[in-house]
Amino acid sequence: MGPPKAWFKLVDPESAWSQVPLTEVENVDDLKKAxxxxxxxxxxxxxxxxxTLKATNKVEDxxxxxxxxxxxxxxxxxxxxxxxxxxxxxxxLMQKSFAENIRLFVFAPVEVAKRxxxxxxxxxxxxxxxxxxxxxxYPEIRPFCYYAEQKMQNQELIEHILEGQYIRLYGPRASGxxxxxxxAMEQLESxxxxxxxxxxxxxxxxxxxxxxxxxxDGFGDEACLPVTITDPQSFRxxxxxxxxxxxLPVIIFIDEFDKLHDKDSAxxxxxxxxxxxxxxxxxxxxxxxxxxxIGTFAILELDQTKQSLSxxxxxxNFKGTSLTAKQVEDLFKEYSKTxxxxxxxxxxxxxxxxxxxxxxxxxxxxxAIHRFLYPxxxxxxxxxxxxxxxxxxxTKLQDVITEYPTFSKM
Numbered sequence: 530m531g532p533p534k535a536w537f538k539l540v541d542p543e544s545a546w547s548q549v550p551l552t553e554v555e556n557v558d559d560l561k562k563a564x565x566x567x568x569x570x571x572x573x574x575x576x577x578x579x580x581t582l583k584a585t586n587k588v589e590d591x592x593x594x595x596x597x598x599x600x601x602x603x604x605x606x607x608x609x610x611x612x613x614x615x616x617x618x619x620x621x622l623m624q625k626s627f628a629e630n631i632r633l634f635v636f637a638p639v640e641v642a643k644r645x646x647x648x649x650x651x652x653x654x655x656x657x658x659x660x661x662x663x664x665x666x667y668p669e670i671r672p673f674c675y676y677a678e679q680k681m682q683n684q685e686l687i688e689h690i691l692e693g694q695y696i697r698l699y700g701p702r703a704s705g706x707x708x709x710x711x712x713a714m715e716q717l718e719s720x721x722x723x724x725x726x727x728x729x730x731x732x733x734x735x736x737x738x739x740x741x742x743x744x745x746d747g748f749g750d751e752a753c754l755p756v757t758i759t760d761p762q763s764f765r766x767x768x769x770x771x772x773x774x775x776x777l778p779v780i781i782f783i784d785e786f787d788k789l790h791d792k793d794s795a796x797x798x799x800x801x802x803x804x805x806x807x808x809x810x811x812x813x814x815x816x817x818x819x820x821x822x823i824g825t826f827a828i829l830e831l832d833q834t835k836q837s838l839s840x841x842x843x844x845x846n847f848k849g850t851s852l853t854a855k856q857v858e859d860l861f862k863e864y865s866k867t868x869x870x871x872x873x874x875x876x877x878x879x880x881x882x883x884x885x886x887x888x889x890x891x892x893x894x895x896x897a898i899h900r901f902l903y904p905x906x907x908x909x910x911x912x913x914x915x916x917x918x919x920x921x922x923x924t925k926l927q928d929v930i931t932e933y934p935t936f937s938k939m
Contacts, residue, residue, distance in 0.1 A: 533624040537564055537633035539571060540593060551624040555793075556604040557582060564635055572637055578934055581636040586612040591632050658867055660896035663889050663933050665707040668715060675864055675895060677856040677888070679709045680716065686847055687716055690780060695809055696821045697786075697828050697841050700849025703889030703935050706823050709849065710782050722818060723777040725752055728784035740797035744783075761804035768808075768815040778818035787824030789831055798831055806840035851886030864895060870903060870911035876918040883922070893936065897921070897929045
């Protein structure tokens with residue numbers, strides 16, 4: 530007998546009833562990821578987070594109009610309680626109860642698919658620059674994006690890294706932290722360091738074992754680690770000076786570190802922080818020169834109840850910087866030159882005021898101009914007036930923002 534499987538049906542796009550294994554499912558977020566994996570082709574233009582799930586306890590004559598929308602924070606037990614179904618203490622039995630009593634409807638927003646399809650088309654245009662929204666600008670795609678260089682902003686950060694400090698780089702989501710880090714890595718490698726980057730974005734951090742496995746997988750094959758990381762001991766062994774793998778001091782960047790702030794990640798968080806602390810206290814026993822954690826403001830709260838375990842000092846906190854007005858102006862000047870369009874300076878000033886220099890929101894405004902306002906201009910003399918921009922901000926900009934779940938929550 531296989532694992533419990535829940536019945537689900539895609540409503541948009543329409544599909545027949547299917548089943549999804551519940552083996553690794555504890556909450557709605559897990560359900561979305563499992564359904565996305567199960568119907569990868571049908572949902573290829575959507576991230577798991579884009580999906581909306583509705584549920585009903587009608588197992589016969591199922592009607593989508595009777596289904597209730599599920600909150601992303603709900604776990605299986607709370608859903609069963611809402612529908613007055615049995616909630617066994619045993620996890621497998623609870624999953625079995627869910628499979629027997631609940632039917633799911635999956636909605637994939639059309640606008641998200643449309644927007645992502647547009648991005649793929651834009652990306653396929655050879656050497657065409659684009660506004661990169663809500664994702665990291667890696668070095669290999671930087672020449673094809675509207676990007677504000679961060680060398681000056683990185684100067685103080687790099688000085689502290691060179692001193693061997695262990696740093697928390699924090700800021701709002703999609704504010705350019707990760708893109709900034711990749712530029713800092715290039716600067717550091719030019720000074721004789723080897724930089725390794727990993728992210729906990731899709732990591733399983735529910736326990737120590739899964740955290741270390743995710744960290745190991747995140748480094749990837751290109752890191753050529755001499756041993757597989759499975760625990761704190763193998764982490765230190767992987768970066769032992771005795772290994773022939775290393776001939777330069779190593780700087781490690783761990784992105785999405787706030788994932789350890791999740792309520793179910795206490796054990797993984799303690800293991801991660803205590804291990805980093807041990808490495809910092811015994812510097813000569815590894816080749817690690819510095820570790821930088823990157824994430825939202827939540828990384829400042831990690832392990833607040835166990836200060837003795839924290840490897841980070843309050844003096845080593847760095848807040849991600851916003852774009853300056855000059856940087857925003859330069860980005861739109863570059864766009865104007867590339868697309869042969871004149872943009873009223875008041876439009877750029879307004880974008881600075883609306884976004885407060887948040888890199889992701891600045892790029893979103895640029896992409897919105899290119900998607901919706903640029904095509905409406907006269908091809909013979911393309912001009913974007915402040916009046917046109919103001920009308921757009923009132924009638925359409927909010928709809929554009931809601932296409933991106935990260936921004937709609939801000």
